[in-house]
Amino acid sequence: MRNVLIVDDDTIVRITLRSLINWEEMGYQIAADAIHGQQALEYIKDHPVDLVITDMKMPVMDGIGLLEELNRLKTIPAVLVLSGYDDFKLVRDAFRLGACDYLLKTGLTEETLAAMLKRLDEEVFHDHGNETGGEKNPVVKIPDSVLLVDMAMGRRSLEETFFQQEYLVMQFEIEDFHKASARFGEDFEEELIKPMLELAGQIPRVASRCILGAVAPSRYCLLYRITDPEQYRENAVSACKQLCNVWKHFMNLSVSAGISNPGNGTKDFLNRFEEAGEQLRLKYLKGKGKICDPWEKDAVSFQQVRQAGQDYEKLIKGLMIGDEFTVWSEKKGFFSELYKMELKAAKEACLHLICSIAWQLSDNHDDISALFAEEVNYYEKIGRLDEMRSLELWLNNYFRWIMDYNAHHADRKQADMMIRAKRFIMDNYANPELTLGSVASFIGLNEKYFSTRFTKEEGLTFSNYLTEVRIRKARELMETTDLKIYEISQSVGYNSVEHFTRVFKKLCKVSPGGYRK
Structure with a gap:
């Protein structure tokens, strides 16, 4: 079982990652989480960690700082980067510092996370080289679509042959991805990404002058080579609309787009890629499934x-x-x-x-x-x-x-947090070290605030709630097993059988032995 450390200052992201998949079924377990890089580093120095999943932007120590510090350790865990809309520069820096891969937060689903863990299992944690000394694996030509995205994300150097004439860069994003993705099963590569790219390739002007690649299942990057200097703006917007219409008509996907200004050569590519993403972020003023370009009259910047x-x-x-x-x-x-x-x-x-x-x-x-x-x-x-x-x-x-x-929505989210807190208690009541503070930390709330809200919603204090859970579990064990009283005491989180006996008798008005009889 591989140990995973989650590092993110966003409580919702940490909780989402914990609950998104069945980690143990995939051979992983969440060892702990941290709210910034410094806290993560302190944990890693004292505990074995195989995989770190880290955000890029955090207080105290960010993701880049954490990667720099990890590179100074004797044993370096694999690192998976969580990326937001405007974190692509940081992702490129992360790759240079040894990150294995990245996940876009906007496209974070059960399927994308599971697929990423499978890929890490195959490419990072296992060596699939030819151990028998036989023939070398044949060289496979990497598609231009993959090369484009690898260059955009910093996984490989920019190649001059891609940028020998003026170009535009476009970024596309599937709207409401978490809802839309449910229709495409678990294999996004075959069921979503491949059809998206194949449909685009059936449009003649896209096939003849463009390269389209998947940055993530939810996000796509297109290099549009300018062959019409006098009308490239109108033609680029028209091609963009045609792509979005094709995806809408044949895949029922609403897709928004952002278009950059012209670029020339490798020196401009990364800036134009960033600019396309910035244009895409202006979509909120227009509505879903819209195109944002830098030439639109009266548009904000x-x-x-x-x-x-x-x-x-x-x-x-x-x-x-x-x-x-x-x-x-x-x-x-x-x-x-x-x-x-x-x-x-x-x-x-x-x-x-x-x-x-x-x-x-x-x-x-x-x-x-x-x-x-x-x-x-x-x-x-x-x-x-x-x-x-x-x-x-x-x-x-x-x-x-x-x-x-x-x-x-705050009321709803806080209620959800109380539900998650109770689930955490049910999963960890057997741990004698379980405290109010550890539960509050798990759901990301201030300890005092959590205590007050828990008491208000449950009608009893955290301590009394935990005691009731433990004693109820103890009674179940007495009724269904032959375990000795001291074994039951340990099983429900009490190191001292004497203390367990006192608490049990206070709640049940009978000793553990008397209850069993």
């Missing part, structure tokens, strides 16, 4: 949205956690700024803020489209407002919708 996220960080954070006072205070300043602008500039500022909010919702594993029953094109919605007062009223309502949505 990635840099403007990112700056808005920094400028209005307190307002956005207040909206996410339902902090009425902070929102009230911060929006006064925001509206004060808007009234100093021309109406057009004020509308643009609102779009920047809305897109930045959408990014935060996405990071929180939510979707801005869930705010309303119908899909909203924010360019059109904001564009129809013809005066500052109307803009202010709409934004006030919008802020309220976001706060109400987050409050509802």
Whole structure:
């Protein structure tokens, strides 16, 4: 059984990874998790770890820092990197530092994780070389689609032959991937990726001038070679729309796209790849299954949205956690700024803020489209407002919708955490070291807050709940086995049989021996 360490400061990601698959069936077990690289490193120094699954962006020590430190150890575990939308530069650095592979958080499903573990099992943990000394394996030509993605992600050097003329880079993403992927079984390579690429290859202009590869089952990269300098913009957007329509018609997949500015040679490729991803992130303002390009009139820019996220960080954070006072205070300043602008500039500022909010919702594993029953094109919605007062009223309502949505989902998520906490207790009650702190740490809540919420929801304290679980299990063992009392005591988490006897008698009004008789 291989030991796995999960490293991520996002509680939901850690819990998701733990529960996404049956680890033991695949020959793995979760040894522990950590909220940053330093905590992970301290654990690895004292415990055997075969596989580290780590996020890139974390406080204290990030994923790159962890990889650098791991390379200084005598025994280095295999490392699987978790990547977000804008982490591709970090993923390339991770490969240079010895990471085995990566998983996109947006495409993290039971199937993608299981497939990755199988690949690691075959390529990293087992040597499939020819041990008999026979003939060498034949050299297999690597498809251009694979080479393109490997170059984009930093797994191989850039090859000049790919970039001998001007080009654009496009990134495509399947919308609602977690729902859509359920239709494609467990073998994404055969059931999803291969059909996506084959359908694209049946479009003549794609087949003749483009290379398309899968960055992940949910994300695709296309190199579009420019052969029409006068009309490349219109033709590229048209090709992009045709691809999305083909995938929608034949595979019932809604796909959004981002297109870069032109690039020339190897020196531009990685920047154009990043730019295509940035354009894709602006899709939230247009709706699902849309195309974002850098030439669209009056479209916002990635840099403007990112700056808005920094400028209005307190307002956005207040909206996410339902902090009425902070929102009230911060929006006064925001509206004060808007009234100093021309109406057009004020509308643009609102779009920047809305897109930045959408990014935060996405990071929180939510979707801005869930705010309303119908899909909203924010360019059109904001564009129809013809005066500052109307803009202010709409934004006030919008802020309220976001706060109400987050409050509802926060309650749901906290309830889910209590369920996970109780499952963790049921899985670990036999461990004498199980404490309130260890359970709170597992679900990522402050110990005091967890204690208060647990007592409120369960009607009894954590300590009393754990005691009841242990004693109930002890009674089951007495009724169904011939184990001795001291063996039962140890089986339900008590090191001292005397202490177990006192607790049992207090709850059951009879000694363990008397209960068994």
